[in-house]
Amino acid sequence: MTETPNRSIERAFIIIDELTESGGAGVSEMAERVDLPVSTVHDYLQALVMTGYVKKEDTSYQITTRFLEVGNRHRHRLEIFKAANDELETVATESGEHATLFVAENDEAVILAVQEGPDAINLFAYPGARMPLHATAPGKAMLAQMSSEQVESIIDRRGLAAVTSKTVTDPDRLFEQLETVEQQGYSIDEGERIAGMVCIAAPVMDKSDRVRGAICVCGPQSRLDDERQQEIADLVKRAANVTQVNLDYV
Structure with a gap:
């Protein structure tokens, strides 16, 4: 046939x-x-x-490596990659941890760029890596900027699979978290994707109030206590804001 x-x-x-x-x-x-x-x-x-x-x-x-060539050509054409490049390096240096730029693509969170600070642990994170939106701080930062209908559609298509024992798998609880994320301007993932790791992310918006991506910092739970988490949250929010300005006006 x-x-x-x-x-x-x-x-x-x-x-x-x-x-x-x-x-x-x-x-x-x-x-x-x-x-x-x-x-x-x-x-x-x-x-x-x-x-x-x-x-x-x-x-x-x-x-x-032909796939690498194609992926890199596409990545360098993306406005958010160019807008966030310098900020991501600053975030990694100031936090000392692992800093990443994410975008949402085909209902997944995708790493677009990675920078490692001086104290960053060795994570298996690389441009192009894909992960569930609901199980990651950057994914939830982006979901929180979408309409309820959009989020529900993603849940219908992808489900809410457990990545670790701490992953949120209940839709009602996820929507509660997203409401908090929208109010405070950042999201936190405490072991929801990688056990023992804390990730904090802020969404990158544009002047049309459309979410374009998220900037994230990850580090071991032992180093990221409540006070340190707030410092990182302020850092990624600032970086997301500067990236937005770069997107809109540079």
Whole structure:
């Protein structure tokens, strides 16, 4: 049976995702992973090699840095990336911790940029990493600026899965938190995505009152007591404000 173009594209990206997850695989292993005939997977892999997005080393197929090139080109075209670049470095230096810039994309929180302060612990955080909006401080900072209808639609599509034992999975409780976040101008995630870590984020708005992203600081709970949390909250709110000005007027 001849595949429709949409089905072919979907299968190609499923294979790419599996190659990314596995770090590389042979044809037979990949066929087992995606539950397709070996001959079909072989044809897909050969086509992907011809595009330059996949390479073959001995009998193993792996993705190439071509994806990195595409992602970086897109990132550097985004206004918020350019507007927040200097501020993110300042936040990392002044907080001493891990500072990140997030955007919301396809109902997920996506890291756009990362800066590490002098005391930052080694987190596995990198541009392009995706995570649930409801389980992260930057995600909730952005959700709080959306309408109730928008948030409900995201919940319907994505659900409220538990990432850790502290993740908020009840819609009513999430909406209560979002109301608080909107009032105070920042959000806090205490171990909701990474156990033992505290993350504090502020939304970046534009002159049309549209949320464009969020600036976040994360650090170990042992270093971020209540007083320190308020200091970080003030820092990310200031950075978000400066980024807004850069977006709107620079």
